[in-house]
Amino acid sequence: MSGSQPALTFKILAECGVSKARTSLMALPHHVVETPVFMPVGTKATLKGLLPDQLEAMDCQIMLGNTYHLGTNPGPELLTKAGGLHKFIGWNRALLTDSGGFQMVSLLKFAEILEEGVTFESPYNGSKMLLTPEESIKIQNAIGADIIMQLDDVVSVLTTGPRVEEAMNRTVRWVDRCLEAHGRPEEQSIFPIVQGGLDENLRRDCVKQLTQRKVNGFAVGGLSGGEAKDDFWRVVNLCSGLLPRDKPRYCMGVGFAADLVVCVALGIDMFDCVFPTRTARFGCGLVETGQINLKQKKYALDFRPIQEDCECSTCKRYTRAYLHSIVTVETVACHLVSVHNVFYQLRLMRDMRESIKIQQFPQFVRKFMKNMFVDSEVPKWIREALSAVNISLT
Ligand SMILES: [Zn+2]
Numbered sequence: 001m002s003g004s005q006p007a008l009t010f011k012i013l014a015e016c017g018v019s020k021a022r023t024s025l026m027a028l029p030h031h032v033v034e035t036p037v038f039m040p041v042g043t044k045a046t047l048k049g050l051l052p053d054q055l056e057a058m059d060c061q062i063m064l065g066n067t068y069h070l071g072t073n074p075g076p077e078l079l080t081k082a083g084g085l086h087k088f089i090g091w092n093r094a095l096l097t098d099s100g101g102f103q104m105v106s107l108l109k110f111a112e113i114l115e116e117g118v119t120f121e122s123p124y125n126g127s128k129m130l131l132t133p134e135e136s137i138k139i140q141n142a143i144g145a146d147i148i149m150q151l152d153d154v155v156s157v158l159t160t161g162p163r164v165e166e167a168m169n170r171t172v173r174w175v176d177r178c179l180e181a182h183g184r185p186e187e188q189s190i191f192p193i194v195q196g197g198l199d200e201n202l203r204r205d206c207v208k209q210l211t212q213r214k215v216n217g218f219a220v221g222g223l224s225g226g227e228a229k230d231d232f233w234r235v236v237n238l239c240s241g242l243l244p245r246d247k248p249r250y251c252m253g254v255g256f257a258a259d260l261v262v263c264v265a266l267g268i269d270m271f272d273c274v275f276p277t278r279t280a281r282f283g284c285g286l287v288e289t290g291q292i293n294l295k296q297k298k299y300a301l302d303f304r305p306i307q308e309d310c311e312c313s314t315c316k317r318y319t320r321a322y323l324h325s326i327v328t329v330e331t332v333a334c335h336l337v338s339v340h341n342v343f344y345q346l347r348l349m350r351d352m353r354e355s356i357k358i359q360q361f362p363q364f365v366r367k368f369m370k371n372m373f374v375d376s377e378v379p380k381w382i383r384e385a386l387s388a389v390n391i392s393l394t
Pocket residue numbers: 306307310311312313314315316339340341343
């Protein structure tokens with residue numbers, strides 16, 4: 001794209017006068033993204049069951065591709081020849097790629113982390129392979145996403161002891177190797193990843209070190225791995241408070257609607273998760289009270305759409321009864337429910353952005369939580385998280 005434009009500019013449009021929520025324009029080479037934003041995950045740069053055209057039609061502004069899958073197949077050489085992933089898959093808007101490290105550690109049996117990089121056994125021929133910070137950036141430079149992620153040292157959030165500190169410090173060393181290896185800094189922004197598990201001092205130290213680097217945005221990593229929700233929100237709140245106000249903050253792996261609302265209140269701008277499309281494959285549609293499982297018999301004669309006021313192409317044309325009749329039989333059912341679920345997430349983010357602009361975000365949060373927990377108490381962690389940013393639910 002244009003050589004004179006920086007790879008990312010971030011302009012805050014409005015800030016909630018009560019909580020830490022804000023809405024911004026994040027200008028990337030391929031698209032100006034409105035935040036807070038949810039990024040659907042396309043494993044091989046296609047969302048399971050959705051076409052780029054459909055995503056554009058529902059105003060999806062940025063999506064995420066997995067470097068591990070793309071780096072193996074089609075691979076960096078082919079992607080370079082194809083002119084990058086945008087061209088290859090026909091997606092003209094913004095893209096973000098992960099580093100590939102998390103996928104390796106979570107998917108592959110014999111992954112091992114050394115100072116040099118992540119060693120693993122090739123799932124194709126069993127040979128020993130090594131993903132270094134330099135190699136991860138080389139692949140991500142070939143893919144050409146607008147935002148790329150540093151390779152980080154991934155530990156389970158439930159790990160304790162010296163390993164957490166080692167991983168945090170190695171993550172900082174690796175970000176320097178990534179920045180050094182970066183071949184396209186005018187077109188792509190590397191986001192470093194704040195690590196440090198559930199340890200407040202390590203998180204503080206990590207933010208302090210990472211904010212000394214010249215980067216355009218930051219991610220908070222190592223969460224959504226089975227930790228208590230009470231720990232989750234406290235780490236998010238701590239990190240968002242320490243990270244600079246004038247750069248985007250991305251909380252990795254968050255996608256449940258209630259979590260998105262809480263994290264926006266805590267000052268997070270970007271999210272990604274496989275949840276909306278994964279749950280669609282199990283026949284579950286997202287609604288304002290959570291999700292409904294369309295496989296259940298009670299939907300056999302339910303002639304309402306998945307959600308009554310939804311404007312997605314699925315809800316305009318199809319009933320719960322129809323979806324129930326095909327949901328485990330026909331692949332088109334997975335497609336139709338995925339369309340709705342991604343639309344639901346995008347609409348939720350749009351509604352939050354609008355409410356922040358007109359200084360109605362706390363009211364939005366109260367209404368959202370009332371609907372989501374219509375039959376039950378709002379969980380204590382949500383009350384406490386919101387109360388930490390001055391939003392009371394009563
Ligand atoms: Zn819908």
